Amino acid sequence: MRINTHYQDLEDSYLFSTIAKKVAQQSAEHPEQKIIRLGIGDVTLPLCPAVTDALHAAVDEMGNKETFHGYGPEQGYDFLREGIRGYYVQKGVVLEAGEVFISDGAKSDLGNILDLFDRDNTVLVPDPVYPVYVDTNVMAGRKILYCDATEQNGFLPPPPQEVEADIIYLCSPNNPTGAAYNREQLGAWVAYARAVGAVILYDAAYEAFIQDESLPRSIYEIEGAKQCAIEFCSLSKTAGFTGLRCGYTVVPLALCGGRLNAMWLRRQTTKFNGVPYIVQRAAAAVFTPEGLRQIEENLGYYRENARIMAQALREMGVWFTGGESSPYIFMKCPGGMDSWQYFDLLLKQAGVVGTPGEGFGKNGAGFFRLTAFGEREATKEAMARIRALHEKL
Amino acid sequence: MRINTHYQDLEDSYLFSTIAKKVAQQSAEHPEQKIIRLGIGDVTLPLCPAVTDALHAAVDEMGNKETFHGYGPEQGYDFLREGIRGYYVQKGVVLEAGEVFISDGAKSDLGNILDLFDRDNTVLVPDPVYPVYVDTNVMAGRKILYCDATEQNGFLPPPPQEVEADIIYLCSPNNPTGAAYNREQLGAWVAYARAVGAVILYDAAYEAFIQDESLPRSIYEIEGAKQCAIEFCSLSKTAGFTGLRCGYTVVPLALCGGRLNAMWLRRQTTKFNGVPYIVQRAAAAVFTPEGLRQIEENLGYYRENARIMAQALREMGVWFTGGESSPYIFMKCPGGMDSWQYFDLLLKQAGVVGTPGEGFGKNGAGFFRLTAFGEREATKEAMARIRALHEKL
Incomplete structure (x- = not known):
């Protein structure tokens, strides 16, 4: 029996496992710090x-x-x-x-x-x-x-x-x-x-x-x-x-x-x-009309998160795509940092988790993904922390 | 763009659509006859x-x-x-x-x-x-x-x-x-x-x-x-x-x-x-223990149908496989009939629907599949009708 040898050409992805490991380490070293996760691509509101x-x-x-x-x-x-x-x-x-x-x-x-x-x-x-x-x-x-x-x-x-x-x-x-x-x-x-x-x-x-x-x-x-x-x-x-x-x-x-x-x-x-x-x-x-109305409420919640994040980045003068028409924001890392450098800095100095852009391909290098699926207050707090961090850079 | 041309080598299966057509025709011509379906491969009891x-x-x-x-x-x-x-x-x-x-x-x-x-x-x-x-x-x-x-x-x-x-x-x-x-x-x-x-x-x-x-x-x-x-x-x-x-x-x-x-x-x-x-x-x-007990009840119902069917065929001297350890019975068509001939005869003379064996491959020719997923009384009635039909052959 001959296996499909093309599977050997797949590259292992350590993106999310590396992130999880780094976050776990930070949590262990600084249990007093509340880590805010803006890296997740999963919804958080329940079914309507x-x-x-x-x-x-x-x-x-x-x-x-x-x-x-x-x-x-x-x-x-x-x-x-x-x-x-x-x-x-x-x-x-x-x-x-x-x-x-x-x-x-x-x-x-x-x-x-x-x-x-x-x-x-x-x-x-x-x-x-x-x-x-x-x-x-x-x-x-x-x-x-x-x-x-x-x-x-x-x-x-x-x-x-x-x-x-x-x-x-x-x-x-x-x-x-x-x-x-x-x-x-x-x-x-x-x-x-x-x-x-x-x-x-x-x-x-x-x-x-x-x-x-x-x-x-x-x-x-x-x-x-x-x-x-x-x-x-x-x-x-x-x-x-x-x-x-x-x-x-x-x-x-x-x-x-x-x-x-x-x-x-x-x-x-x-x-x-x-x-x-x-x-x-x-x-x-x-x-159904009632279903569409109810999901629209949830979508509105995520959209408002995205708007808050986009507004904060705009005020900070950070270049980004998304934030409108999308739950994702793809921001340019400050000061020419590479995306893992920025990941580490954000995690350690601000306790905020995002996703390094280079995990999605070579053109993602130097960029960073934030998602709008978090809780409102945590999202606001995360943006305040990012703003404070950027002001120190 | 090149499509996967192997799809062209697939043979169209008209097995179940042909059966449905024949059954619909029989129903239309003889609305007074209650047709019993022993052709289905789907369960009929609800979730436990x-x-x-x-x-x-x-x-x-x-x-x-x-x-x-x-x-x-x-x-x-x-x-x-x-x-x-x-x-x-x-x-x-x-x-x-x-x-x-x-x-x-x-x-x-x-x-x-x-x-x-x-x-x-x-x-x-x-x-x-x-x-x-x-x-x-x-x-x-x-x-x-x-x-x-x-x-x-x-x-x-x-x-x-x-x-x-x-x-x-x-x-x-x-x-x-x-x-x-x-x-x-x-x-x-x-x-x-x-x-x-x-x-x-x-x-x-x-x-x-x-x-x-x-x-x-x-x-x-x-x-x-x-x-x-x-x-x-x-x-x-x-x-x-x-x-x-x-x-x-x-x-x-x-x-x-x-x-x-x-x-x-x-x-x-x-x-x-x-x-x-x-x-x-x-x-x-x-x-869980309770779940296993409940599904066993349903399995027992289908098994008893299969046992009744197998017993009837044994008494009629019909060769078959299955009936034990399985919800399926694969019986030899009487008198060397081919499986579509027997299908037609069974539908018209007895109002019972099964599945012609040749729908599953060349070695299914001359055989016929019955399933034990029907209702108890309908299953008994179907076997009585088959017995009466075989006695006339």
């Missing part, structure tokens, strides 16, 4: 009542012979697929029935979608980037090219001039930079993909943070995108589903004449058995 | 109270800021992994911590595990077989060999004499035949796999139906199996989780010196985000 009510009701259904649900459709129940189609209509996007697939999360689908493509494709990913885009392609032995996201282009790289890619990853609003493409910028990517015959894998996991109507919340707001893009989204950040697990993927029928849609259906019916009925009922509750 | 209680409690945790759970460990929470290790101890198998991976079902893992293997491996699957074993390998372009399960070997084929396989699928108790390997037979497969350096992918989804202590419920009851086998199991049939979605996969540390265990951990952390917290709490409740 519309969701827990739907879960309780669905659990009762599952405990009753007359209303029990066994195997469901692998691609998701229509009640949820229709709810998501309705959510897109609010964004000005009309999807066909059969274009929305329910899954246990965007991470699963972003990895599994690669089943549909030949190994012999060139992949283009921005740098810095969510490491999963790279690792899933290394596992398959694909050639990977990088597209530089830098301070100069506001961490929103335009399509390359000289490179022809086959599979392109875009994430907007971006993790880790928080930067979000506008319609014109995203339109340039759609035009590029169509010109070179590439497919865009569009990660829209943070779309719900966008309030600025000049920014697209779906790539399908761009003319021609249905001919070249698959969109991945999730309820993880939208509705606090990181521990409940539900996402969705849109594979347009206009893409490759419906071929990728048919292949994805076949992939999912062969290698997946659908999302729990109770979770799909919970997800459907999110897209 | 220990499970729904655990779900309600976990939903309440998720609705409260202090007890909310976000991202969990991709490989599953320790409380559940330990519960499963305890379940194996009851079967006489000791697993190491780190060998048990929680997933959303055996179907997902049986498909996704193939990520770990090179395309250039020869796959050996029994015929008849659960179609997913074949389709997932066709999608990857692997060479597939078949191993004949026949009336002569009791649908329990021994390892081949002249073929060297790299990846071997075994399912015991088997879907669709209901046949279960004993220790000696399974030992022969383990010896063969170790001799040729193959890995066995062992599907134990129906292990909970085994009561006969001479039959192994885990391949790890066989000496040497940890050196050559990965075991897949699920709560779908064990505890009625077909709509709740939770399974587990054991990748022994003794297999390839721990390499496959490490690769599977990397695969899951990269392409999966874990099973919902509430579902893992529900699964853990199954492995």
Whole structure:
């Protein structure tokens, strides 16, 4: 038996384990210091009542012979697929029935979608980037090219001039930079993909943070995108589903004449058995008027954190992306420090934890990610500590 | 962009859609006839109270800021992994911590595990077989060999004499035949796999139906199996989780010196985000003394259906496998009929629906699958109708 040797090409990531180790050491040495964590990429507010009510009701259904649900459709129940189609209509996007697939999360689908493509494709990913885009392609032995996201282009790289890619990853609003493409910028990517015959894998996991109507919340707001893009989204950040697990993927029928849609259906019916009925009922509750109102409250809480952080950095004269339309802020380390140096300084002098930018790729060097998922008072306190630290530098 | 052209080699399966069409037509033509479905492979009893209680409690945790759970460990929470290790101890198998991976079902893992293997491996699957074993390998372009399960070997084929396989699928108790390997037979497969350096992918989804202590419920009851086998199991049939979605996969540390265990951990952390917290709490409740007692009641109900069906067939002189240690019965069609002929006859003359054996492979021709997941009275009535029909033949 021969193993898949491409796994040997994966680089071990010690980013979060190194951070955890450093934080534990600081805690042990200074137990009196209250450490504030702005490094986490996970939500902290609980599920909203519309969701827990739907879960309780669905659990009762599952405990009753007359209303029990066994195997469901692998691609998701229509009640949820229709709810998501309705959510897109609010964004000005009309999807066909059969274009929305329910899954246990965007991470699963972003990895599994690669089943549909030949190994012999060139992949283009921005740098810095969510490491999963790279690792899933290394596992398959694909050639990977990088597209530089830098301070100069506001961490929103335009399509390359000289490179022809086959599979392109875009994430907007971006993790880790928080930067979000506008319609014109995203339109340039759609035009590029169509010109070179590439497919865009569009990660829209943070779309719900966008309030600025000049920014697209779906790539399908761009003319021609249905001919070249698959969109991945999730309820993880939208509705606090990181521990409940539900996402969705849109594979347009206009893409490759419906071929990728048919292949994805076949992939999912062969290698997946659908999302729990109770979770799909919970997800459907999110897209009701009451559910949307309730998640909007939670999103508002995180947005206000981001606004407070952004305002503080602006006052301190620190360059950053994100903070608006995103729960992430990607700030330039002060005084030309490298991102691990700044990490250590911030942890030791201010008791604040963030994420060093170079953990997301070479262009992250010299930058630092803060997240807006913390508690309000702790977030304010963290920014006050950062301000005091910077004043001493 | 080049698609994965191996998808073009997949054969469309019209098995269940053809059955549905034929049943709908019969219903329309004879609305007075009560059709009894013994074709379904899905459970019909609701979740037991220990499970729904655990779900309600976990939903309440998720609705409260202090007890909310976000991202969990991709490989599953320790409380559940330990519960499963305890379940194996009851079967006489000791697993190491780190060998048990929680997933959303055996179907997902049986498909996704193939990520770990090179395309250039020869796959050996029994015929008849659960179609997913074949389709997932066709999608990857692997060479597939078949191993004949026949009336002569009791649908329990021994390892081949002249073929060297790299990846071997075994399912015991088997879907669709209901046949279960004993220790000696399974030992022969383990010896063969170790001799040729193959890995066995062992599907134990129906292990909970085994009561006969001479039959192994885990391949790890066989000496040497940890050196050559990965075991897949699920709560779908064990505890009625077909709509709740939770399974587990054991990748022994003794297999390839721990390499496959490490690769599977990397695969899951990269392409999966874990099973919902509430579902893992529900699964853990199954492995408590009260949970085990409650699922045993449901299993007993299905087992008694199977016993009634087997008894009736024995009295009618019909050859079959399964019925014991399994919710499936694979019976020989009377009078040398082919399996679709018998399907039509049974539907039209007796109003009973089963599954034609040839839907599972060429060796299923002339055989017919019945399942024990129906209601007691309907199951008895179905067997009475079959008996009356056979008497007229």
